[in-house]
Amino acid sequence: MGQRVVDALTAQLSPHGVTPIEPSDWRLVDEASRTVFDAPELARTVRSVVDVFVPAYAHAALVALLDDRDELRIAATAHRARDRAGVSSAAVGRRLERHDAPFAAAPGHRVEEFPLERDGKDFGLLLLLVPDEGTPRGEALLRTIAARCALALDNARRFERERNVALTFENAALVSEMPAIAGYRFDAMYRAGRLDALVGGDWYDAFPLGDGRVVVSIGDVVGSGLSAAVTMLNVRQTIRGVAQVNPDPAMMLYAADGTLRSQFPDRFVTAFVGVLDPVTQICSYANAGHPPPLLRLADGSLQQPAGHNAPLGLGLQQHIDVHHVTLPVGSLFVLYTDGLTESTKDVFEGEARLEAAVRDVESGAGVARRIHDAVLRGHSRDDVAVLAVSVQHTPPARRWRFDPRWPDVARRVRDQLRAELEDAQICATRMHDAELAFAELLGNALRYAPGTVEMILVRQDANLVLHVLDKGPGFQFSPRLPSDLYSEFGRGLFLISQLVSDFSVERRPGGGSHARILLT
Amino acid sequence: MTAITDESARLEAIRRYDVLDTPPDGSFDRITALAAEIFDVPIALVTIVDHERIWFKSKHGLDGVDQIDRDPGLCASAVLQDQPYIVEEARTDPRTLANPLVAGKFGLQFYAAAPLRTATGHRLGTLCIIDREPRMFSPRQADVLQRLSEIVVDELELRLSALNAIRTAGEHQAQPPSR
Numbered sequence: 134m135g136q137r138v139v140d141a142l143t144a145q146l147s148p149h150g151v152t153p154i155e156p157s158d159w160r161l162v163d164e165a166s167r168t169v170f171d172a173p174e175l176a177r178t179v180r181s182v183v184d185v186f187v188p189a190y191a192h193a194a195l196v197a198l199l200d201d202r203d204e205l206r207i208a209a210t211a212h213r214a215r216d217r218a219g220v221s222s223a224a225v226g227r228r229l230e231r232h233d234a235p236f237a238a239a240p241g242h243r244v245e246e247f248p249l250e251r252d253g254k255d256f257g258l259l260l261l262l263v264p265d266e267g268t269p270r271g272e273a274l275l276r277t278i279a280a281r282c283a284l285a286l287d288n289a290r291r292f293e294r295e296r297n298v299a300l301t302f303e304n305a306a307l308v309s310e311m312p313a314i315a316g317y318r319f320d321a322m323y324r325a326g327r328l329d330a331l332v333g334g335d336w337y338d339a340f341p342l343g344d345g346r347v348v349v350s351i352g353d354v355v356g357s358g359l360s361a362a363v364t365m366l367n368v369r370q371t372i373r374g375v376a377q378v379n380p381d382p383a384m385m386l387y388a389a390d391g392t393l394r395s396q397f398p399d400r401f402v403t404a405f406v407g408v409l410d411p412v413t414q415i416c417s418y419a420n421a422g423h424p425p426p427l428l429r430l431a432d433g434s435l436q437q438p439a440g441h442n443a444p445l446g447l448g449l450q451q452h453i454d455v456h457h458v459t460l461p462v463g464s465l466f467v468l469y470t471d472g473l474t475e476s477t478k479d480v481f482e483g484e485a486r487l488e489a490a491v492r493d494v495e496s497g498a499g500v501a502r503r504i505h506d507a508v509l510r511g512h513s514r515d516d517v518a519v520l521a522v523s524v525q526h527t528p529p530a531r532r533w534r535f536d537p538r539w540p541d542v543a544r545r546v547r548d549q550l551r552a553e554l555e556d557a558q559i560c561a562t563r564m565h566d567a568e569l570a571f572a573e574l575l576g577n578a579l580r581y582a583p584g585t586v587e588m589i590l591v592r593q594d595a596n597l598v599l600h601v602l603d604k605g606p607g608f609q610f611s612p613r614l615p616s617d618l619y620s621e622f623g624r625g626l627f628l629i630s631q632l633v634s635d636f637s638v639e640r641r642p643g644g645g646s647h648a649r650i651l652l653t
Numbered sequence: 654m655t656a657i658t659d660e661s662a663r664l665e666a667i668r669r670y671d672v673l674d675t676p677p678d679g680s681f682d683r684i685t686a687l688a689a690e691i692f693d694v695p696i697a698l699v700t701i702v703d704h705e706r707i708w709f710k711s712k713h714g715l716d717g718v719d720q721i722d723r724d725p726g727l728c729a730s731a732v733l734q735d736q737p738y739i740v741e742e743a744r745t746d747p748r749t750l751a752n753p754l755v756a757g758k759f760g761l762q763f764y765a766a767a768p769l770r771t772a773t774g775h776r777l778g779t780l781c782i783i784d785r786e787p788r789m790f791s792p793r794q795a796d797v798l799q800r801l802s803e804i805v806v807d808e809l810e811l812r813l814s815a816l817n818a819i820r821t822a823g824e825h826q827a828q829p830p831s832r
Contacts (some may be wrong), residue, residue, distance in 0.1 A: 535789035536693050542791035584693040585788070 183211035193262035334361030335516035351406030382419035391445035401446035431463025472515035657730035681711035767802035
């Protein structure tokens with residue numbers, strides 16, 4: 134009875150049922166532990182493990198780990214310099230054969246196998262090549278050190294996996310591709326404040342809509358670390374999502390505010406969202422507590438598009454205002470987060486430096502990075518995002534400005550439009566739909582906005598977008614939103630939206646409506 | 654009647670109508686306002702093409718300028734033909750792109766003029782409409798502009814008749830002619 138208790142205790146102390154090691158050897162265990170737990174990364178840990186055993190305890194050592202497909206792959210090997218036995222380091226990365234020949238065939242040696250396991254689940258194998266006469270220190274010590282190694286390796290594996298998850302997330306969070314719009318250049322830079330992170334709470338974003346407009350956003354989730362980055366990604370995606378349905382800057386910020394309120398109630402965010410139309414060169418924007426962008430005009434003068442609301446996430450029932458700024462040819466529009474101006478610890482100094490940098494910077498590729506470098510001069514511990522839009526020329530477009538009250542001029546426009554569409558090799562059905570949509574829109578303009586109408590046809594890659602701008606009272610229409618019955622009444626807008634790929638109408642800043650029809 | 658192209662005869666006709674440097678006249682201003690309304694343009698003018706200048710008898714939508722130099726391309730060219738003179742895109746049109754109103758700060762981009770053609774065939778000036786953006790202009794619109802220009806000429810003829818009546822009356826009173 135008493136003996137059984139002792140056996141059980143012994144078995145618990147030493148899971149393999151071997152006699153516990155000599156107390157004098159604990160020093161060796163500690164030493165080995167320190168070595169293998171030294172670095173969190175997997176690559177360094179497997180290296181330490183084999184080095185712990187060779188040459189002190191074994192003539193050769195090999196660590197193999199289970200990969201995603203449950204196959205053992207060699208992670209590290211080591212052997213004594215004078216021995217040919219063992220598996221050379223060249224084998225690292227390949228699959229472990231069950232009885233790897235060089236390992237098994239060494240004469241006068243035997244192979245000790247230690248499964249690497251955690252919580253009863255094997256995740257790898259440690260092979261030690263020991264002389265037939267056994268290791269000088271005894272098996273118990275070997276097993277104990279092997280168990281410590283298993284723990285260290287598992288920790289390293291977990292660390293690696295977490296880092297991979299973080300990297301994957303961060304790569305998803307970083308915007309790699311900038312929109313390609315004729316006449317426009319989008320250039321951005323981002324730097325996370327913490328050295329060990331790729332993303333923080335700051336973001337920038339720029340993406341095109343089907344009708345040729347481009348949505349730009351920049352913002353800052355107050356706070357740092359991965360959780361700020363998670364909030365950031367949610368807010369940014371909310372803005373992206375709303376833009377696809379209703380590219381109204383205020384709507385995007387309302388939605389972002391709602392996301393914060395419902396999912397991240399303890400976070401607040403500053404954000405600037407702009408929707409710019411290369412055809413009109415107008416950027417409609419809304420600003421929730423974010424530093425106002427800078428606009429450098431062709432003559433070198435600087436403007437700061439004004440108007441902003443409170444930050445998002447404060448639980449305010451604020452009305453978010455939409456403003457408009459024209460980005461003329463030759464201008465440079467610079468959006469940034471406060472990491473750019475505030476890391477000097479003197480905001481005024483930071484802003485003065487930014488203005489000087491924007492005034493002097495050479496536009497073109499890398500302009501965002503150059504602004505960043507000119508302002509920060511190397512030292513910053515904060516997240517920084519900079520997004521710069523250079524307007525080089527208006528996109529090539531066919532424009533007609535005419536008064537549709539005169540039927541013969543309207544017919545002439547229709548004929549020229551048809552010729553343009555034929556030139557674009559639009560199919561017969563699409564052509565028919567386009568002509569119907571054209572007639573409907575002109576009819577609307579005649580009824581509701583008599584006077585001069587501007588029509589613009591833009592070909593961007595495979596997309597054909599027809600713009601119709603009138604000077605009437607102006608209204609809004611989006612086929613994806615519940616329509617305003619009063620404004621929709623009798624306008625045939627629903628018909629148009631059924632005919633073409635995408636159709637929306639927005640109010641123009643100076644009065645009138647701007648309809649966009651995606652014909653292809 | 655065939656059009657008279659002789660410039661000195663044309664200038665003589667302008668002298669006869671005695672319209673240059675006269676004060677604004679409500680009847681002409683009504684016509685330019687109407688033209689701006691009909692064609693939805695910001696500027697409409699009644700111009701007289703003098704020897705070295707183009708003088709504005711009526712100017713709707715244009716302040717501070719009474720006359721401009723007689724540069725080719727716009728009114729100076731419009732009085733050389735009987736038909737309306739149309740420039741839909743002045744910045745790319747070879748007839749107008751060098752004109753200072755087009756190339757300069759004023760930024761004229763659309764111009765349509767109907768000559769003020771008198772009963773004797775002299776083209777004194779124009780009724781013209783101007784926009785700062787390009788614009789398409791149809792034959793029917795040109796026809797309406799032409800008819801409006803005829804109303805301008807009617808007004809000029811009325812003034813001339815009145816002047817002649819006064820002159821005749823003056824001669825009857827054996828006074829020396831005013832000019």
